[in-house]
Amino acid sequence: MTRKDITIIHQAKFTLNLSIFEPEEKNNAIILYLHGNSSSKLESKNLLEYLPTGFSLASFDFIGCGLNKSKDIITLGHSEQDQAETIVNYLKQKNYFVILWGRSMGASTALLHGKCPIIVADSSFRSLKTLCKQIAKKGAPTWVPNCLIECLFPCFFYKLRKDVEEKADYDMNDVDVKFSLSKIDLSTTLIFLTGD
Numbered sequence: 001m002t003r004k005d006i007t008i009i010h011q012a013k014f015t016l017n018l019s020i021f022e023p024e025e026k027n028n029a030i031i032l033y034l035h036g037n038s039s040s041k042l043e044s045k046n047l048l049e050y051l052p053t054g055f056s057l058a059s060f061d062f063i064g065c066g067l068n069k070s071k072d073i074i075t076l077g078h079s080e081q082d083q084a085e086t087i088v089n090y091l092k093q094k095n096y097f098v099i100l101w102g103r104s105m106g107a108s109t110a111l112l113h114g115k116c117p118i119i120v121a122d123s124s125f126r127s128l129k130t131l132c133k134q135i136a137k138k139g140a141p142t143w144v145p146n147c148l149i150e151c152l153f154p155c156f157f158y159k160l161r162k163d164v165e166e167k168a169d170y171d172m173n174d175v176d177v178k179f180s181l182s183k184i185d186l187s188t189t190l191i192f193l194t195g196d
Contacts, residue, residue, distance in 0.1 A: 001048065010063075010086045014070040018060045018087060027054035030096040032116075034084055034106030035059065036123075037076060040066025043103065056096070060087055062105075073168050076105050076128055077175045081112040088116065111177040114184040127176035132157055 033044035107124035
């Protein structure tokens with residue numbers, strides 16, 4: 001397995017450092033791995049030993065993650081889907097058949113992007129709003145009743161949404177995979193554990 005590192009310009013001002021792992025005898029299939037929040041492209045190394053014969057593996061650090069410090073704002077899928085688009089377009093120009101594989105934020109990003117014939121979405125969140133509500137419920141002290149969280153959450157989320165819009169220039173409500181799923185024309189197999 002050989003590794004190639006390539007620097008790609010994104011939106012004329014940011015760099016994306018792509019690593020491609022290719023077997024000696026390769027076909028044109030490549031898995032583009034999209035890492036989770038607070039992670040990096042190193043996460044993809046776990047897949048190397050499980051790659052089907054002839055498949056290549058590509059991964060990169062989203063802006064603000066890993067070694068990519070072009071900017072320090074992570075949008076949990078909003079701008080990451082554009083970064084994935086830049087890499088997918090590059091790989092397609094090189095005649096690869098691109099398969100997206102994402103975990104957590106990367107899974108949601110893959111679904112938001114939705115333009116590859118095969119997508120593996122491992123532990124995607126549905127939307128930033130539902131993710132924030134889950135975090136609020138999980139992080140609340142045990143003596144705080146769920147009904148109180150349900151009542152206060154809309155106010156909290158409104159404030160958070162306005163702060164994010166002001167500082168990061170995007171609407172958190174736009175990060176919702178249900179909108180992109182309606183546009184994806186793929187055969188779908190959903191696998192999940194009880195309690196997911």
